[in-house]
Amino acid sequence: MTDDREATSDETLCRRIAARDDAAFDVLVARYQARAYRLAWSLLRDVEDARDASQEAFIRIWEAAERFRGDARFSTWFYRILVNVCLDHKRRGRWWTRLVSRDTDREGDESLVERQPAPGPDPGDHASEAQTMARLWTAVHQLSAQQRAAVILYAQEHLSTAEIADVLKVAEPTVRVHLHRAVAALRKELAP
Amino acid sequence: MTAERRDDLTDAERDLLARVVAAAPPPPEPRWGEYRAELRARLDARRSIGSRLRRWWARPASIALSFAVATALLLFTLHPVERRPDFAALDEAMLGARLDLLEHYHLVERLDLLENFEVIRRLDDVVSREG
Numbered sequence: 001m002t003d004d005r006e007a008t009s010d011e012t013l014c015r016r017i018a019a020r021d022d023a024a025f026d027v028l029v030a031r032y033q034a035r036a037y038r039l040a041w042s043l044l045r046d047v048e049d050a051r052d053a054s055q056e057a058f059i060r061i062w063e064a065a066e067r068f069r070g071d072a073r074f075s076t077w078f079y080r081i082l083v084n085v086c087l088d089h090k091r092r093g094r095w096w097t098r099l100v101s102r103d104t105d106r107e108g109d110e111s112l113v114e115r116q117p118a119p120g121p122d123p124g125d126h127a128s129e130a131q132t133m134a135r136l137w138t139a140v141h142q143l144s145a146q147q148r149a150a151v152i153l154y155a156q157e158h159l160s161t162a163e164i165a166d167v168l169k170v171a172e173p174t175v176r177v178h179l180h181r182a183v184a185a186l187r188k189e190l191a192p
Numbered sequence: 193m194t195a196e197r198r199d200d201l202t203d204a205e206r207d208l209l210a211r212v213v214a215a216a217p218p219p220p221e222p223r224w225g226e227y228r229a230e231l232r233a234r235l236d237a238r239r240s241i242g243s244r245l246r247r248w249w250a251r252p253a254s255i256a257l258s259f260a261v262a263t264a265l266l267l268f269t270l271h272p273v274e275r276r277p278d279f280a281a282l283d284e285a286m287l288g289a290r291l292d293l294l295e296h297y298h299l300v301e302r303l304d305l306l307e308n309f310e311v312i313r314r315l316d317d318v319v320s321r322e323g
Contacts, residue, residue: 042219155213
């Protein structure tokens with residue numbers, strides 16, 4: 001049992017990928033595809049970009065597998081590659097796609113606030129919890145790229161601040177500052 | 193919450209972040225079979241480009257050619273060809289300025305000759321004597 005788990009641990013699969021084992025690569029992709037795609041989508045908010053960035057991260061894993069030293073967990077290393085690809089993607093931008101609007105992207109880019117039903121006629125009505133959260137989620141996307149990545153890695157992927165620091169290649173106190181600023185921005189959004 | 197999550201956040205703040213992220217709309221799910229096929233195609237393309245490049249680089253002639261081109265480019269960048277003055281063009285310009293003299297060259301030649309014989313300087317005397 002332990003041997004089976006060892007045989008299919010991420011780190012073992014990575015070593016096999018370094019030896020150019022296609023089957024190990026397929027297992028790793030199947031294991032991480034949903035997480036990678038979801039994280040890329042959370043950072044990029046675009047279906048095509050998320051697909052492209054997450055696939056690019058897998059290709060880089062294939063190319064760089066022999067450089068994985070095993071000092072950190074494989075997942076941390078993978079997140080680092082993926083987040084870097086996403087941040088690069090965001091920096092470069094895709095100006096030509098912005099010129100041509102796509103239906104799918106329009107749906108993906110539309111903020112949740114815009115998708116909420118119009119508020120009722122009574123001005124005294126409080127926004128529902130869902131609406132408030134949607135507004136806050138939109139606020140998360142107005143944070144800087146690194147702050148947003150820190151929030152998503154923390155709250156969505158449940159990484160520790162040390163792991164986030166490792167992924168973002170910043171000091172751990174910087175991650176804490178990112179999280180504090182994010183919370184401050186959200187509190188400001190919540191204020192009446 | 194694990195002990196290693198040293199984040200200085202209060203429980204309420206952690207809860208806020210968790211609720212915000214949980215409220216995020218789920219991403220439109222791709223068809224995973226297609227996703228993996230596309231990834232496999234991209235990987236194969238990258239591998240074939242990589243292997244072609246490696247094969248190309250493995251040839252001594254390719255390496256020599258690359259270094260030669262790189263050296264030529266480097267030399268050209270560091271030592272651009274000096275721009276020397278165009279003497280032919282200068283000569284032409286000077287000749288152009290003296291075009292009148294050239295047109296009456298035979299006269300100039302004679303005047304030079306007469307000057308040598310000091311005829312021009314004594315021209316007044318010659319005229320008065322004749323007069």
